Amino acid sequence: MPAPHVVTRFAPSPTGHLHVGGARTAMFCWAFARRMQGSFVLRIEDTDAARSSDESARGIMEDLAWLGIHWDQGPTLSWQGKAIGGDPYHVGPFSQAQRVKTHYDPHIMMLVEKGLAYPATESSEELEVERKKATAAKQTYRYNRASYQRIASVADRIKLIESGEPHVIRFFAPSGPIVVKDQVLGDVKIAPGELDDFVIRKADGLPTYHFAVVVDDQTMGITHVLRAQEHLINTPRHVALQQAFGFRSPIYGHMPLIFNTDGSKMSKRDKAKTARKALADAIAKGGDAGQLAAKLAILPTELDAFLRADNDSLDTAERIARHLRVALPEIEVADFREAGYSPQAINNFLALLGWNPGMKLPDGKDLERFDLAFLSEHFSIERIGKTNGKFDRKKLLSFNGDVLSAMADDAYFEAWRAWATACEPEFASKLASLDAATRALLVGAVKPRAKTFREATSACAFVFARPASYDVAAVEKHLRANDGQGLTLLRAFSGALDKLPTFDAPTVHTAIEAVATAHALPNPGALAQATRIALTGTTVSPGLDVSLALLGKAESLARIQACVVGHN
RNA sequence: GGCCCCGUCGUCUAGCCUGGUCCAGGACACAUCCCUUUCACGGAUGUGACAUGGGUUCGAAUCCCAUCGGGGUCACCA
Secondary structure, three states: OOOOOOEEEEOOOOOOEEEEHHHHHHHHHHHHHHOOOOOEEEOOOOOOOOHHHHHHHHHHHHHHHHHHHOOOOOEEEEEOOEEEOOOOOOOOEEEEEHHHHHHHHHHHHHHHHHEEEEEEEEHHHHHHHHHHHHHOOOOOOOOOOOHHHHHOHHHHHHHHHHHHHOOOEEEEEOOOOOOEEEOOOEEEEEEEOOOOOEEEEEEOEOOOOHHHHHHHHHHHHOOOOEHHHHHHHHHHHHHHHHHHOOOOOEEEEOOHHHOOOOOOOOOOOHHHHHHHHHHHHHHHOOOOOOHHHHHOOOOOHHHHHHHHHOOOOOOHHHHHHHOOOOOOOEEEEEHHHHOOOOOHHHHHHHHHHOEEEEEEEEOOOOOOOOOOHHHHHOOOHHOOOOOOOOOOOHHHHHHHHHHOOOOOOHHHHHHHHHHHHHHHHHHHHHHHHOOHHHHHHHHHHHHHHHHOOHHHHHHHHHOOOOOOOOOHHHHHHHHHHHHHHHHHHHHHHHHHOOOOOOOHHHHHHHHHHHHHHHOOOOOOOHHHHHHHHHHOOOOOOHHHHHHHHHHOOOHHHHHHHHHHHHOO
């Protein structure tokens, strides 16, 4: 099989979940490969042995698969009965840790033999001292090539490398200027002397990112590198290495970064921050820290440390959030997945953050809503923007609401159930137990008032559970006021409902109006609100007729009865 | 601080390359109104931006320069 003329890659390091920024990078790489009828590679950059894990590599792959961003080459993942990945061009393996002896070491030795790389024996601590000195003197630190000068011959260098004495390998940086050809930003020139002799192999024998990337991009035939702008500054190093080897440089495109709306970095620590604030508020309102710790099953000292921001434990944050019922911000793709977002909305929103099709709809409005299929036909590097973006959750939420409400009722129900099966198993079994008519009624009730599946779930929670308590202010206003008018109406309504031969929404609707008219109400509002309180404990619910029909006659009457008795 | 990147409504952006059709268009958010038995959905309307200052030009959001502002990066992390 001849190699395709366009090969892109997404190369995450498996040190956590897939970040939304990473998801966007992957999507653009995927889309460009599709558009050019090329190939898309997934490569796992696990050269940081301490922080990498197979578990997170697998999580990243699952998130990508869930988003619909499927790779043509890379580690294989079986997903919904299909296999994603594989090695059709025999360029694997796709985990860098597995390429050390076969790929990196030989290439490193080539450079050493050419005099373009050399072992260096300074310890990290020694270098740190030098760095601090330079900073104190307001100078830019650059490695001084001491080891290069000290061991001047290639033969001696090889001897040192083979001796087992601790060392790193450094690359002898070229003295000329480096130009990075970037299709998003234009040519970026780096002056001579800006590059120092960076490390290409660490003391543990693993290559650094800079080195592995260059060798892998070459050996995997990568033609286009799309990545975040934070890597721009690294690119001259990669170009310098490519030139040392005589490799052709791929075409680069550095994409703008994504931040929180307040301009801060979107990171996992945001979850800890949110939880910490909630905790501080709870304590300020008179909550006892010791009791809280006990309820959370956390050591008081631990909780205290968290509160003082001595640590950002995710586990602690999640316990606090669950207990205090606050929502932690979604940061990673997995978070959005659990919150009941649809992949299509996430892809659409992310694609628009830094790219734009630049097309108009027939009515003159901008074309903004599209899916992966559209991207695979229309994506272009030229239309990637240059300015950093802020992640506006409200817009994503709005997109998600639109995607969900555009789904046919059956499809909606199936997607909802699939989400619940993965994220809310108890609720999933409740959904599964419903008959077809009730399902349709439920979807109709919930779809327009929920922007995520999690919201849909809480919007219909009342169907599956009687009110645990009644909203005090609402009871005062809608049941007790006017000499208990609400309670009187409830009794009358209960009698009317009891006499209904059938209990579907239209029949119930007629009954509501009949009772309202009989009591000379200007509109059914007073009756409706009283009934809502009886059914849900609050004044918020789907349409009252639908809510009653959903509960059924017996359950509706029981709740009204319980409410009336409880408030006499 | 050095080096590099960027600067259009609160946010994401269209327009910029190829100056006039832009007293700058769309989307989300916000506000008001309509619909309505609540909350939503839906419909209508509105508020709101070319960072600043100089050039070039008959004409500049669009070209040039400077200033200011934001960001990235300065590891044996990626």
